[in-house]
Amino acid sequence: MDDLLIARSLFGTTMxxxxxxxxxxxxxxxxxxxxxxxxxxxxxxxxxxxxxxxxKGFAVLLGVAIxxxxxxxxxxxxxxxxxxxxxGRVIALPFQIEIYAFFLEALFMSIYVYAADRLTPTMRILSxxxxxxxxxxxxxxxxxxxAFEGTPAGFRIENxxxxxxxxxxxxxxxxxxxxxxxxAVSAFMTGAFVIASIAAFKMWKERKQNRTYKYHQxxxxxxxxxxxxxxxxxxxxxxxxxxxxxxxxxxxxxxxxGLFETQRYAPLAVGGFTDRETQEVKWGIEIPWALSxxxxxxxxxxxxxxxxxxxxLWPPLFxxxxxxxxxxxxxxxxxxSIVGFTYRHIFKKDRFPKWLMTLxxxxxxxxxxxxxxxxxxxxxxxxxxxxxxxxxTEDVVTTATNLGTLFILFxxxxxxxxxxxxxxxxxxxxxxxxEQELARIKE
Amino acid sequence: xxxxxxxxxxxxxxxxxxxxxxxxxxxxxxWSMIYLxxxxxxxxxxxxxxxxxSWEVTNVFIVLIVxxxxxxxxxxxxxxxxxxxxxxxxxxxxxxxxxxxLVFSHTAKxxxxxxxxxxxxxxxxxxxLLILILPISHGGYIKTTGGIESLSFVALLENWSTYAFFxxxxxxxxxxxxxxxxxxxxxAGDDEAFIIYRRDAQILGPIVLLFALxxxxxxxxxANWLYENMMNQLAWLVASIVVFALSYGVLWIKKRIPRxxxxxxxxxxxxxSYAYGVSHLPYIVYPIVTIxxxxxxxxxxxxxxxxxxxxxxxxxxxFIYFWRLFMKDRRYIxxxxx
Ligand code: HDD
Ligand code: HEM
Ligand code: HEM
Numbered sequence: 001m002d003d004l005l006i007a008r009s010l011f012g013t014t015m016x017x018x019x020x021x022x023x024x025x026x027x028x029x030x031x032x033x034x035x036x037x038x039x040x041x042x043x044x045x046x047x048x049x050x051x052x053x054x055x056k057g058f059a060v061l062l063g064v065a066i067x068x069x070x071x072x073x074x075x076x077x078x079x080x081x082x083x084x085x086x087x088g089r090v091i092a093l094p095f096q097i098e099i100y101a102f103f104l105e106a107l108f109m110s111i112y113v114y115a116a117d118r119l120t121p122t123m124r125i126l127s128x129x130x131x132x133x134x135x136x137x138x139x140x141x142x143x144x145x146x147a148f149e150g151t152p153a154g155f156r157i158e159n160x161x162x163x164x165x166x167x168x169x170x171x172x173x174x175x176x177x178x179x180x181x182x183x184a185v186s187a188f189m190t191g192a193f194v195i196a197s198i199a200a201f202k203m204w205k206e207r208k209q210n211r212t213y214k215y216h217q218x219x220x221x222x223x224x225x226x227x228x229x230x231x232x233x234x235x236x237x238x239x240x241x242x243x244x245x246x247x248x249x250x251x252x253x254x255x256x257x258g259l260f261e262t263q264r265y266a267p268l269a270v271g272g273f274t275d276r277e278t279q280e281v282k283w284g285i286e287i288p289w290a291l292s293x294x295x296x297x298x299x300x301x302x303x304x305x306x307x308x309x310x311x312x313l314w315p316p317l318f319x320x321x322x323x324x325x326x327x328x329x330x331x332x333x334x335x336x337s338i339v340g341f342t343y344r345h346i347f348k349k350d351r352f353p354k355w356l357m358t359l360x361x362x363x364x365x366x367x368x369x370x371x372x373x374x375x376x377x378x379x380x381x382x383x384x385x386x387x388x389x390x391x392x393t394e395d396v397v398t399t400a401t402n403l404g405t406l407f408i409l410f411x412x413x414x415x416x417x418x419x420x421x422x423x424x425x426x427x428x429x430x431x432x433x434x435e436q437e438l439a440r441i442k443e
Numbered sequence: 444x445x446x447x448x449x450x451x452x453x454x455x456x457x458x459x460x461x462x463x464x465x466x467x468x469x470x471x472x473x474w475s476m477i478y479l480x481x482x483x484x485x486x487x488x489x490x491x492x493x494x495x496x497s498w499e500v501t502n503v504f505i506v507l508i509v510x511x512x513x514x515x516x517x518x519x520x521x522x523x524x525x526x527x528x529x530x531x532x533x534x535x536x537x538x539x540x541x542x543x544x545l546v547f548s549h550t551a552k553x554x555x556x557x558x559x560x561x562x563x564x565x566x567x568x569x570x571x572l573l574i575l576i577l578p579i580s581h582g583g584y585i586k587t588t589g590g591i592e593s594l595s596f597v598a599l600l601e602n603w604s605t606y607a608f609f610x611x612x613x614x615x616x617x618x619x620x621x622x623x624x625x626x627x628x629x630x631a632g633d634d635e636a637f638i639i640y641r642r643d644a645q646i647l648g649p650i651v652l653l654f655a656l657x658x659x660x661x662x663x664x665x666a667n668w669l670y671e672n673m674m675n676q677l678a679w680l681v682a683s684i685v686v687f688a689l690s691y692g693v694l695w696i697k698k699r700i701p702r703x704x705x706x707x708x709x710x711x712x713x714x715x716s717y718a719y720g721v722s723h724l725p726y727i728v729y730p731i732v733t734i735x736x737x738x739x740x741x742x743x744x745x746x747x748x749x750x751x752x753x754x755x756x757x758x759x760x761x762f763i764y765f766w767r768l769f770m771k772d773r774r775y776i777x778x779x780x781x
Pocket of ligand 1: 150183245377
């Protein structure tokens with residue numbers, strides 16, 4: 001592997017690990033907040049227990065989210081010094097403001113966890129709320145740098161220099177709101193489905209309709225409802241993201257759809273693999289006219305194909321598969337929450353059939369996969385550019401060589417951290433079974 | 444004051460706050476390891492009480508420093524990013540182990556010992572690696588071949604002066620943290636822990652002083668330009684030594700006022716690092732990058748500056764609330780389980 005490829009793989013791996021923890025770091029606070037509010041409203045102690053246990057899990061996840069994020073932040077400067085130089089001149093505000101969001105979250109997280117017994121209910125809710133705001137804001141702000149990479153704004157280039165810099169115009173670049181929104185709602189949805197998955201898994205193991213089963217059922221329904229709402233929002237907003245690609249990064253959309261010839265009434269290819277040689281999507285299903293309609297709300301919208309661009313500027317073609325997988329998972333999860341909700345509340349059933357339980361259990365991992373696919377699609381689909389049509393990735397990479405050893409070291413640490421997270425969480429929740437806490441309420 | 448001077452001063456303040464908060468933080472992790480499972484278990488508990496809520500907040504400062512450096516001095520990013528690849532990567536690797544295992548050790552009590560050891564040792568090494576940015580910035584270790592800059596890491600490791608910095612960072616870490624923990628245990632009214640930490644601070648004080656003198660010698664030999672500039676700041680350096688002597692003396696008197704010693708020592712570090720910082724100017728990395736050559740766009744500087752003022756104005760009530768809950772509230776500091 002050459003050093004550019006190692007640098008890309010190393011950074012991609014770092015982000016791939018960070019995003020697991022970061023997404024839960026954004027999604028779970030929302031669930032804790034909702035559980036706290038439900039408890040204050042219904043006075044049902046089960047919700048207080050949920051908030052408490054999720055917070056425990058969240059604190060452990062944060063113990064990895066924060067250092068991996070710190071790695072990400074430092075690694076940007078170490079691996080892509082040329083990129084960060086431009087960031088420093090043009091798009092430093094999101095990074096800077098993100099720091100305040102980090103402080104907000106770190107301060108109130110400690111307060112919520114370590115001073116819980118000394119807080120009034122209002123202060124408790126306010127503290128979780130601020131944790132939630134801090135986490136969501138940090139996700140949205142960092143995403144804004146990514147948005148800027150796709151739709152750069154707020155400067156001009158003259159003889160290779162960046163001039164007329166307008167930091168706020170860069171901040172409010174064309175895709176900020178849509179992209180930031182997409183990352184936020186997809187994180188809320190993923191946090192909710194992960195909670196639902198765990199609850200479903202516990203119900204599966206419990207079988208008997210006892211107190212524990214009821215507790216997990218409440219958690220499952222909470223997860224499904226919140227997950228359902230946000231998966232719908234994710235899809236609506238994702239549609240807008242795609243329209244932005246149509247407008248600002250046409251070759252990325254073309255790669256996402258495996259479209260080679262520019263055309264009106266363009267078909268939508270679902271599934272399959274893009275074949276560079278024959279210039280078609282193999283084993284996919286084509287829906288006539290659909291792509292044109294999705295891209296511009298009209299069937300006669302002209303959609304640009306890859307052949308309009310020199311081949312060395314094409315993104316890798318496998319992003320078609322990633323994009324489809326993300327959209328597929330999103331669509332399936334919307335239906336899944338509707339089915340689950342209908343079963344429970346319209347048909348008033350207390351038990352779900354086996355196949356449905358299996359789907360519930362897979363919902364969280366699937367949502368997380370969609371996050372990973374979405375990001376790899378978005379970042380790899382931008383290649384060869386690091387800042388779209390301005391700066392190429394190969395021009396910003398560090399000049400240091402021999403990155404291989406570092407890559408191996410980082411991978412080892414990530415494996416250790418991920419394995420340890422699982423072990424520690426399992427250890428803790430085995431030691432503090434839910435039955436004990438539920439029994440304590442009755443006394 | 445020019446904008447670039449304002450920016451470097453702000454950066455210097457952040458570095459200073461981080462240096463103090465992080466040394467205390469890493470040191471507390473180290474002490475909680477040393478006194479774990481010993482008879483002095485209470486000393487561990489005190490260290491953990493301090494550490495649990497504070498490490499996350501301290502960690503944000505690292506990120507703040509990186510972001511402030513990149514956004515105020517993008518022109519320095521290329522050089523620093525390139526030459527810091529190896530030491531910087533080692534720091535973040537250790538930091539990841541340290542933070543994660545610290546959290547794990549509070550959650551999985553049965554494996555507390557193993558987990559505390561991992562986080563204690565990795566945390567202990569971090570300050571030693573972080574301080575290497577100073578000798579690197581003094582020049583001499585950066586080669587430029589064909590327009591490409593690179594760090595001679597081996598030359599850095601082979602030079603004795605590197606170890607003077609390393610030793611200074613580690614001894615300072617232990618000194619400052621034992622000092623703060625003696626104050627913290629005094630507030631908690633924990634006699635035993637107080638005596639242990641005061642004893643540690645008494646032992647470490649002279650060691651720190653010794654390393655500080657070694658560093659001066661190292662600077663004289665390796666970076667004479669800096670040494671000469673520092674000699675122009677002699678008054679500050681002398682003041683710093685006097686304040687050190689007085690604060691250290693406070694540890695030996697009968698009356699228990701460790702708070703005075705803590706404040707005194709922090710002032711001492713402030714004086715010394717001011718003298719160092721002023722002498723280092725205008726260079727960020729000698730002789731390649733100066734604060735002028737690396738400075739950001741004026742529009743960006745203005746926008747950032749406004750964001751600092753608004754941001755910290757919003758956050759300060761949060762910091763105060765945090766301080767009152769964890770550093771002042773006896774109910775927290777004294778309560779049984781960590
Ligand atoms: C639970 C996760 C999840 C789900 C179900 C979806 N997305 Fe997504 N998507 C993401 C999670 C995500 C993401 C990981 O958050 C990305 C990566 C970069 C970004 O901005 O958000 C993303 C990126 C992303 C992009 C690329 C933006 C860019 O490259 O700048 C598009 C066009 C869409 N999405 C569209 C959709 C559509 C039409 C969906 C239909 C259901 C959808 N997404 C579901
Ligand atoms: C958190 C989820 C993310 C994941 C999983 C992710 C994944 C990746 C991957 C796989 C690459 C390598 C691309 C390739 O060479 O094929 C990459 C590159 C990159 N990403 Fe992302 N990314 C994420 C978020 C971000 C964000 C929020 C930013 C903006 C700050 C960002 C900025 C970059 C940069 C600067 C590069 C290197 C240059 C390049 O390859 O274009 N990434 N990322
Ligand atoms: C879109 C993808 C991302 C999301 C949703 C996200 C979200 C988060 C969250 C929720 C945290 C925990 C915050 C805290 O408690 O302090 C975090 C930590 C962090 N993230 Fe990410 N992040 C993303 C990508 C990135 C990228 C690309 C970088 C690198 C520039 C980064 C840098 C950091 C840093 C430095 C921290 C540690 C903050 C601290 O020290 O407290 N993140 N991130």
